Amino acid sequence: MAAKLNRRQILGHALGAGLGAPLLMGAAGASDLRVGQLETRGTWNTRPNALRRLLWEVTQRTSIEVDLEIGLVKPDAKALFRYPFLYWSGSGSLPALTDTEVKMLRRHLTYGGTLLIDSADADPGGAFDGAVRRELERILPRAELERIPPDHVIYKSFYLVETQSGRTIRLPYTEGIKLEDRYAVVYSQNDLAGAWARDAFGRWEYEVTPGGERQREMAFRTGINILMYALCLDYKDDLVHAPFILKRRR
Numbered sequence: 001m002a003a004k005l006n007r008r009q010i011l012g013h014a015l016g017a018g019l020g021a022p023l024l025m026g027a028a029g030a031s032d033l034r035v036g037q038l039e040t041r042g043t044w045n046t047r048p049n050a051l052r053r054l055l056w057e058v059t060q061r062t063s064i065e066v067d068l069e070i071g072l073v074k075p076d077a078k079a080l081f082r083y084p085f086l087y088w089s090g091s092g093s094l095p096a097l098t099d100t101e102v103k104m105l106r107r108h109l110t111y112g113g114t115l116l117i118d119s120a121d122a123d124p125g126g127a128f129d130g131a132v133r134r135e136l137e138r139i140l141p142r143a144e145l146e147r148i149p150p151d152h153v154i155y156k157s158f159y160l161v162e163t164q165s166g167r168t169i170r171l172p173y174t175e176g177i178k179l180e181d182r183y184a185v186v187y188s189q190n191d192l193a194g195a196w197a198r199d200a201f202g203r204w205e206y207e208v209t210p211g212g213e214r215q216r217e218m219a220f221r222t223g224i225n226i227l228m229y230a231l232c233l234d235y236k237d238d239l240v241h242a243p244f245i246l247k248r249r250r
């Protein structure tokens with residue numbers, strides 16, 4: 001029996017065969033996780049240092065091999081398919097995606113990609129939130145955003161995370177869109193990147209409220225959990241990383 005492919009390999013083979021796009025084995029090497037940040041119209045790069053800081057933490061805390069260089073990629077570029085994990089951040093209203101961008105993102109997610117959306121505004125019902133919901137309805141018209149249950153495996157894929165986190169806590173839950181049995185889209189409105197961001201001198205760029213440094217730490221744990229979840233194809237809810245969970249309960 002052939003060995004089970006992981007999600008990166010499935011996405012790479014499917015997209016490479018279907019679109020003529022490069023496989024997910026770029027210059028960084030096949031074993032490295034490559035993360036792409038969506039470059040859309042409007043304000044899309046609100047926390048330019050944050051994602052790299054998260055990936056650095058991933059290399060320090062886990063055995064995941066990560067390419068620390070973030071790929072800036074337009075939603076209609078074939079390079080989109082080099083990145084199994086996409087990050088989309090923004091502030092304020094966003095112009096509508098083109099039909100081509102919508103189709104490319106739909107294909108990416110359908111073939112196993114994961115998209116993390118992070119609102120820098122932390123303003124539920126605001127301009128960015130409205131734009132995200134509008135575009136997700138176009139990208140995945142047969143699916144709906146839903147609250148991710150607090151006992152879902154995404155909250156225990158590496159760390160046990162029992163509270164929401166980010167630069168602030170505007171919503172006590174994270175939303176997602178499920179395709180079959182996995183969340184292909186994860187949407188936070190608490191500004192995760194605002195808690196991750198450091199400046200060139202190593203200082204935190206934003207105050208974290210109301211929970212301070214503990215809340216900042218939980219934001220890093222949440223980001224690591226989402227990446228870990230995206231990389232694994234078949235989690236078992238009752239067995240996932242049990243030793244890590246017990247070790248990190250404090």
